[in-house]
Amino acid sequence: MSRRLPSALEFEQSGTVVRARCHYCRKNDTMQSSGGRHRAPPEEAHKFFIHRGWTGLTGKKPACPACVSKFRAIKAREREEKAAMKEAGKTAGPVVDRVVQMRGEAGLPTPGVAEMSRSDRRKVFRAIDDAYSEDGGGYVGGETDHTVALSAGVPVCWVESIREEEFGPAVNEDARRLEADLATITAKARKAEEDALAAATLAEEASKDAAEWGKRFSRLQAAMGPKAARL
Ligand SMILES: [Zn+2]
Structure with a gap:
């Protein structure tokens, strides 16, 4: 403890009162010198405010006990959120697996994951057949694997594999x-x-x-x- 008053504290009323003002909420806190008419010793005043829960008294941003506990709560919440996100990261894998499973159950295509069923193969075949020229010229007009997959509502990789097996190269007119x-x-x-x-x-x-x-x-x-x- 120094012999001088910390920068955030000031003497008032000829030194019988020491005042602290919170940098954040501007609230005041005072200490009455026990000696009455005598100037309070600086180290005693410093201790007094520390015991009441003040921080940062020697710096430019003193904080009152209310603000200190508010900041501590914010910090604690941030730590909790970080920990929760870390935990969520660990469980992301199983969540993705579950989404794939749910899409499958709902009859939705899961590109690169699900195997084509017989009816899938027929559907893809018909879609390509509608868009592919019989005389081996490739797709008609500007059709591609992508346009066919899009209009049939199936993954592009399905169209690619059936087209390679059953039709021909991925060219178009x-x-x-x-x-x-x-x-x-x-x-x-x-x-x-x-x-x-x-x-x-x-x-x-x-x-x-x-x-x-x-x-x-x-x-x-x-x-x-x-x-x-x-x-
Ligand atoms: Zn405050």
Whole structure:
């Protein structure tokens, strides 16, 4: 205990009263000096407030007993919640298992978990059959494993496995058409490139011819003498 009054306490009425004010709820608490007219000893005042349940008297945020117990309750609740969450984490596995079981009982698909029943296989087969071209062209239009699974209300992995076993590759007409378009465009681009090269070769030859013709003309002019130069 120091000889000086902790920063959160102050003397009042010439030192016969020591006052503490809670930083949080602003409530005051006072101590009357036992000596009456004498200034209370600082360490005695400090002890007095500590015994009454005050904390943080030497700092900037003193707390009254009511606020201290409020904070302790909050801390305790936080600890309980953390512990409860930890406990919940341990039981998450069984909960997931139970949800899978309940979905199964309710007739809902559980992707990647449940085995297909015979009726599931027939349902998936019919759904793919409706969307898959007979001549092995793949799915019609823009259909995919996903669109078929979605409209049939079954997991995509079921559609994938039945389609692989019974139908063919996961292609569709739209994709084939795009592929064909791309091939056409690529071919056109290659042709244009070739044409440009041919044109460049022709242009080079033509300019060579022109240069050659120019030289011959100059020689001719020279041979004809000054008269020709005046032409
Ligand atoms: Zn308080």
